[in-house]
Amino acid sequence: MGDSKYLWTTCAALAVLAIPAHAQDNSGSDREDAQQRSSAPGTIIVTANKREQAANDVGLTIQAASAETLADRGISGPDDLAKLVPGFTFTQSLYSTPVYTLRGIGLYDATFGAAPSVSIYSDEIPRNVPTMSDGLDLDIERLEVLKGPQGTLFGQSSTGGAINYVIGKPTSTFEAGASASYERFDRFELEGFVSGPLSDTLKGRLAVKGVTGGAWQRSLSRPNDENGTERKLAGRLTLDFEPTPAVRLRFMATGALDKSDPLAPQYAGTIFNIYGSQAELDASGNPYGYVDATRYQQLTDPTSPGYDASFLGRRAVFEGRLASSDPEVAAGANAALGTPISDNARDGEWTPGLLSKSDNNYYQLALRGDFDVSDTITLTSITALAEKNLDYNQDLDGTTARVVDVPLDGYVKTFNQELRIAGNSDQVNWIVGASYDNIETEQNNFFYLGAYSGNADLISITLNNFSSKQKSYSAFGNVEWEVMPDLRLQGGIRYTRNELNASYCYNDPAIDTGQGAATLFGSGLNSVPITINPGECFPTSGDILLGTAASTIDPVLTGFDEDNVSFRLGANYQFSGGTLIYATVSQGYKAGIYSAIGASRTNQYTPATQEKVVAYEAGFKAPLGQGRYQLNAAGFYYDYSDKQVRGRVQDTVFGLLEKLLNVPSSYIWGLEGEFTGEPVDGLNFSTSATYLQSKVTGNYSQTPDGLAVYNAAGFTGDFSGSKLPYTPEFSANADIQYRASLGGDIDGFIGGTVVYTGKQNATFETSVLQADDFVIDDYTTLDLRAGIASQNDRWRVSVFGRNVTDESYVTAVSTFLDTLIRYRGRPATYGISFDFKY
Template identity: 25%
Template sequence: MAAFKGHFGKIPTLAMLLASTASLAVLSGGARAQTASQPATGASTQGPTLPAAPASTVKAAQDGGLEQVTVTSERRSQNAQNVGSSISVITGKTLATRNVNNVFDLQYLTPSLQVTPQFGSGQPSFAIRGMGFNDYASNNAPTVGIYVDEVAYPVPFGTNGTMFDIARVEVLRGPQGTLYGRNTTAGAINYILNKPTHTLMGGLSTQYGRFDSSKVDGYISGPLSDTVQFRIAGETQHGGAWQHDRDSSAVLGDVNRSGLRAMLDYEATRTLKFELDVHGSHDRSDAVGLHLYAPLTSLQTYLGPGQPVFPSDTARDATGWGTSPQFAKLIGIPTNQKPFSHIDTAGANLRADQTLSFATLTDLVSYDYMQRREYDNFDGSSLAIADVFFNSRANVFANELRLTSRNEGPWKWVGGIYYANQYLADIYDSGFQSVYKFDRTVQYSQTVNTISGFGQATYAFSKVLSLTGGLRVEHEVRDLNNFRAAYVDSPVQNGVTSLAHRSTDFTQPTGKIELQYNPFAHDMLYASVSRGVKSGGFTTYNSVSAQVSTAPFAPEKVWAYEIGNKAEFPAQHLRLNVSAFYYDYHDEQIQSAVVNPLTGLVGAIVNAPRSHLYGGEVEADWTPIRHLILTQSAGWATGQFDRFNSVVTATRVNGLFVGQYADRKGDSLPSPKITLNGSASYTFDLGRYDLLTGIDYSLRSTYRSLFGKLYDVAGYTLVNANVTFQPKGGRWSLEAFGQNILNKGYDVTRNYFVSGDDIAQSGLPATWGFRASVNF
């Protein structure tokens, strides 16, 4: 079977790139400053974020005040305290200080967010307020929308890349649909990038840490002429192997990942501006290994008594790998190949903003390509019990055209149309030689065409009362083509299942009504009702029962009710935001099973007709004394099924399999009920220098699994610390950091792929590192 082939050439070193670009900028004579209007996105253009805290943060701490955070979650620049929804903002400096390297680390900086790897794979699964979607296949949409400078990333494995040169991350909780490129039920994560600047500046940061890990990132930004500005940024990560093969001295977990981005801003006229972003990443990292948290009994389960039982691991950093000669030949690897996760991405987006007398017309067109070649050992051993291989390539073209009002009157509005075409070609192979004496392969392609119209308007009745209404109508067609599933390398099983075409579509409205009331200065109350929709799709993994398991599952819908209060107490230097929500959930998409009358149970995604969720969040920022900043956030979410019967087993009756079902009414939805995050930082004034110190923690309560208590993930608390020495003005800095400094042993996910094979992915042990940074 031919595998998809793709290769990115070697990315130039950051030093060569930055040096050559700096020379170009100087030779062009473009160091002249120019006064320009703020970009329509509202993102900061003040480049240096590598070594020093933003000036506003430092000044706020010194003056005993609070930093005012500007967001663009509603397509216009606003103070986050004036946005009538639950939103958390993570600055680029915080990402650097907390050593956030990928999307999985975001959950420890904001409440009610859960990011888990599927079976330990490189594909993230997002959940907000208990609403998530577990699926290790490549073809279905997530419940949480991921956006980079307003460009949607609807293919989950394409979101697990390097995170660098970021101004801030906005995490929105609740359904999104009236302002964004895609409908989502749980929320959205918006990455806002640093933009080109009108003055020449740059920065370089390098760090080294435990397990021989290293990271280098840098940027250079400035003018090429009076009307053209550029920014080039990149990052490379290496090392970090922290796991070991239980049967040898081999190690696993090295990262080998690089990313590069080039941006160009062109002010064609006083009213017309273009922004070009070209980007790519190259990943040749090891995958994360799995450990056995219960004895491995699969051989006895499938081959009978007398077969060996392998003990559970006593150390969370122990793992194992290896596969059968048949599966190795099928996917083109040696039998002792380390698990790996190789994901390459490339893309570009062009934005045009035309200022009109009454509005700004924005056209945002984007194209992104991504390729995933990943070999995982889902049994965590050297046996060929559950080995998998993903070979996927996808591309997404999207275009959004919208108008945003400019007037300062009582009306503020935005409206537009959105179109996206998404293509995926996928091969998914699974190896079961040790238990079933066969392997399986699944191949298919999928196209998704989406078109929608959206709009949202706010009317201010007075300075203290305003009403917002939004509506979106989306039509989507999802086509599954040339599906083929077959047994491979089996002396006893044969047969091929194929489908030429299968389709599902929907036309759904979403909307929002929100009332804001400001009873006092620095205090805002809001109440909202919104409806969100998540696309339906197909189960495509590991199936030779295509007619049954690939039957489309329906879109899920949610009615969300939320109230909240955002308040600041300037005299006490305190900001306190609280919110509460209730979700009425319809057709929730659940990873479960269906019954094939000829073969028995088949894994599939199904719809739970009715369920509900409720809970709330608290976020507080306080500077009780000069130089001291305290933050605390808490999230609580709990939910149950109201109507859902899931199949638990199948028995043969008169030659055909019949399912036995369990009533799941009242069963808890899978999510941690409580999330806590907090930090304390203090700046010591050392004359010409500052010493910044900080400590933070993150707590997650027990994650309840739908598969039973054995698969519950125990709650855990992580504690981190950091210290930074820098001159006032922040031209350079020296930093030291420690993560999980109490060396807490914990799992981030538990699951099983084959009965008797209970596996878990553990989180990182204690790590430490040093970072040196310089800006010019």
């Protein structure tokens, strides 16, 4: 009954929640936002300025959606937001940590505690890092996506924008609801909530959700071995206490368990099958090799920007292992060089038994207090404590070999406190406040390297111990002033100070018993051999080849402080017909970061300093056709300084190794448009699109300490002129649904969503510094749905299909040590769902 326990737990919880259903009179509901859920374009309520406003009255570029819209489009979390938000991309990093990019601004990093460039909130409470995205799809009221730097009101880590999930609130009368769905690959999902008064001054709401099944990946070599099963359970308790009309307290406790299978990457080849001539290939004994004289010249010519000093030596290691008398060694080499390359989204490969169940959990406790100082002034305190614990395995080579198999464990702990006072009047709205954030992380990565070419049988297991601490202090203010009828000016500013510290120790752990009590690291590589005992840190300073290297032995302790000032200035004017025009200039920062990098040299540990975006934007929001249509458009320009990237530097022994870097200068400009409408009763449509142009403008060729910078394909030089990674030039989506009466109190509906994502590059490239293997082709997905529902929406039954054309598409491409890997989106799925509200 292993995987089904999540389903049964959820069923039991929902059964208990449903017991009071017949004891209450559901004569109505006074939920705060019930009257604000009109389906007419432009009437959704947002909190972009930390107060409730109609989206059409806010001089910012916002895309918002109700819970019903999210459900219709199959949007369950940030991973699916491209179905709603053009210009948004989701990428899975090497260690399965999510990466969010909005309008070309994002941070690709695999560290558990890596602060994002696009921040995530639930009811204005920060989810400080993307790994803390658990339970965001649980009992959602609506979603708000704010584009452009949001640092003045939402703080740092929002240079690209902020995404705020507004959750369901306790109600004054009893309400309950449940939904269930079953789809392809035996995936079953069950969710429900109950809400209502507990006393005259206390209201509560409890929501739970469970997911099981869904193994859609299959092993190429083991037909019965599948991967991708979800095993998730999440719950949230919300209590609203209002002892007096002037005092309102809200407590929220969210918890989530995740024992799902980590997704496996798909093998996409290796450069170690490349030969310069047929004669060289024939002499190699490599049955998987092929001749590519141009690429071979790039790899082996010291004058080439694609030169790899370690290439020939590491290829020779593989050639020797192919003929090894040890069956395990030979099998590893054959897998690393000869795993089939497939274009089928379902096909994958991984070390047998590695991708077992994860053991991840998350909790967040939050308390919000609103205290009315007067009729127009409110004091608000938001306190949150959260922790994410992670323990799972990752295959980073896409083969059955142990080129690099990585068990990981660690945690992220956060504490957030915001205190603000806000005043509202007919002409002036203002906020003054301060906040404190404390983020503590630990990450331990074991690397099983038995089949890694650079290992050369010196080390089979390594362990990277990384920990970090970040404290942030900020003060902010914001004012909106109606200087004359319909003309409002806005100004905001935030000062932030960051204190960061990190500890690194990359070592040969004591469990690596095959290497004896001590490992002689560098023998044959360094003219002065370096003896490292188990557990001692072996990254070196100096140069191994010159014999000047010396290992740190002890952990490397490092830290730095930074401060910055974010601001926003804006103006908007609303015409009598409702059309709003607006313009803003804003400056946002993302704090400097350390990353959980396993280094061979200590200079790989230097952090990326804070990045800055200065954004200029103008747009309009126009209701048309007596409110039946809505047309929104915006144009923007971002001046991007010190963009943070997890780049590459060349090691003469191990090849390309990772290092945090800053791109000195770049820019992004773009155009966006959104058109929604209801031309006739029951027929609703929406379409939106984003066009982007990005370019590196400053000399991006070496690190401050003089190391040459490489792209993921192994080319070095000046990357000026390159587009920014994961920034498709054009992306768009469209949705249409028609609903009509079928007689009695039953309606029927049918609809669909199409999403287009343009071609993009996964690493920096120019016409000279090539990266053809890291280009992600454009793709289009189509979702369909149909069903019946009661006219009062108390129940709904629908059938759906996601990616019904079975488009095989890539979401990320990377390389780690010996092999090229890519992650693919899900194949076609179809299913049935049922929703009920009491």
